[in-house]
Amino acid sequence: MSTSQRFDRGHTDDLMSFLAASPSPYHAAASAAQRLEKAGFRQVAETDVWDGTSGGKYVLRGGAIVAWYVPEGAAPHTPFRIVGAHTDSPNLRVKPLPDTGAHGWRQVAVEIYGGPLMNSWLDRDLGLAGRLTLRDGSTRLVNVDRPLLRVPQLAIHLDRSVSAEGLKLDKQRHLQPVWGLGDDVRDGDLIAFLEQEAGLPTGEVAGWDLMVHSVEPPAYLGRDRELLAGPRMDNLLSVHAGTAALAAVAGGGGGLPCIPVLAAFDHEENGSQSDTGADGPLLGGVLERSVFARGGSYEDRARAFAGTVCLSSDTGHAVHPNYAERHDPTHHPRAGGGPLLKVNVNNRYATDGSGRAVFAAACEKAGVPFQSFVSNNSMPCGTTIGPITAARHGIRTVDIGVAILSMHSARELCAADDPFLLANALVAFLES
Template sequence: MSSPLRFDRAHTDDLMSFLAASPSPYHAVANAAARLEEAGFRQVEETAAWDGSAGGKYVLRGGAIVAWYVPEGAAAHTPFRIAGAHTDSPNLRVKPLPDTGAHGWRQIAVEVYGGTLLNTWLDRDLGLAGRISLRDGTHRLVNIDRALLRVPQLAVHLDRSANTEGLKLDRQKHMQPIWGLGDVEEGDLIRFVAEEAGVDADEVTGWDLMPHAIEPPSYLGRDRELVAGPRMDNLLSVHAATAALAAVAGQDDADIPYIPVLAAFDHEENGSQSDTGADGPLLGSVLERSVFARGGTYEDRARAFAGTVCLSSDTGHAVHPNYAERHDPTHHPVANGGPILKVNVNMRYATDGSGRAVFAAACEKAGVPWQSFVSNNAMPCGTTIGPITAARHGIQTVDIGVAILSMHSARELCGADDPYLLANALVAFLAG
């Protein structure tokens, strides 16, 4: 590397573009793949035979992407260095029978996905994005990025207790967006989406659609030291890991002792149990096939996995100035303090002392500061793809990330320096 810090504030500028262009997991992996293509990677199909040639390759499956770079001369038992993340964010998802409404309002039937903060979806101008599945078995990405939907809040005159006793939302009754006036017509939404996508509605046989806030990401604060935007949990990590992998692949192969990997999964927010989730077979299958494509045996596979390390990168909690008592009294991660090491002795995070040493070494090599995060003992701890990856594949895993506020909101907040500090740490880690 030309300097200890490869990325700077321009990386954060690009992150905001990535967030705006990725309103669904399917868009996120398409945009990550486009960046890797520019760096010389090529897509390989899971149904095709793989070769063991050097270079960058990636596999797409739904809302997940696994990419890897094989240096010249890599042995079959060469270990992997994995930057793990997830592409999904808590939100609202369109139901199979989407057309509903009452009292002259046309509405869209949605289901709550993951642990989203419901109130953050109220009174926002929402677009609609995702993918549609066509009769011929192909998919088409859709992004209607304009004010189309809105979940209207009840006026305070009709809910006098909202500001005193707290807002109470029923996930079924109160979260259905409006999108027009008139009588409900079956098939209306999908006909509209098909027209926007430029296809015949009769060709649409399935859909994975979700509303998204159309307000673009932006710098915030007197000195623009903060960034506000949607889906930082966890596209911030997907973007950083993609940039880091592309940067490492551009170095001299002789300087890369490992096979660097990006693994960005879908469905982390609801348990990771899917064919595109971290609890599915995708990552293990890709790593094994990479070993065998280079002429390896099961013994080579075992040796490679034994030396492999994964940094599971996901957002964590910055100390909240209005609720500091909810945090551990001695662990207060701050914005722009550098990436965080996430620890939980009950293995809700996969970090142990050995993993801490790996992360500390990467940060030292990159010249970036880092912080420690642990939950208040009286508060339940969240989890990530980290423990799942460690348990499913038997590889050492370390949980890290960037400290943010408003986690699981429709619009989250982080320090403007932290995204590129994370990316620099990931470069140092992947490069070994």
């Protein structure tokens, strides 16, 4: 697909399907892999010897995926063009001993993952999803996508101060969801239930990585359906756009001057320090092996990395109409205004002037407007995989994203057209 054949609102429709099918990082990576398989990509095992043939390939590791397309005739020193993103979102995750309860309520013990807006998980119908590890070491994805759990809020009659003083939640005491009635809390009950849901024999599950999710599906919102509400847009919106862009570029035919790559990592929300996180060796190992599989030397690897550029794509803050004073007074990115170029001189984002030129050129080629984001000086901003990628691999990196509201909520909000504007810009970047 060339940038003259652009994504449209159908891309946003497909994003909604992707969000619904990806309640955990493991599901998100698997969903991206399925889309790439349809585009002709094939999975390669990290334990196998890799060949240097052209075409699309990907590595799937837990909740992370790295995919790349080698054009015909690519030299070992051909640089990469990388779209980086992350598959995880802040939520509530099941503890090692999940079965608990009190006062006639059966509950599930959960731990806080990342920095969620905790109030957004209250009084919401929740499902349960993630990865089960079996006794033989294999894994099985599980998704109970129906109302199963609920974190009930305290009635206002028992907390008369909540309206005046605000809601105050204790992470340990107030966020344990209920899922049944009874005083007989049996150890192993939740896992036995999930074994049944997954069609597994009793006692087959030896480990688990489970998390709750809202079962309310993504939806268009507003009089003119110009808004999109849904879960995990931070940052599955970028994972989906990067997957679509890579598949489009790989299927477009013609020569490419660089090797396009998608790197979607896990664990960004808690620091990226894992074997599937951006601060781990996954991306560097895949890129190096690609160089060496094409007959390259360490010198070729150094040349390839020196010419490589990464767009770290993550959501950013649209100006909130009810809290405009929290934003920088001269930078007011709007929903529907196109993707953000995210800047922070203290290197919370990796963008510099040369990176801005790269992104501006891609947006110009795609015919996509873009906006600049910088935080209010009185409010330190968050960070992304961008600075980590730049520092770990010596790769020029630019931080971008889509403007949203309610970041880190169980349900976030963006302009319905911004996802496909981002995807169009990513296609132009990967083709350049």
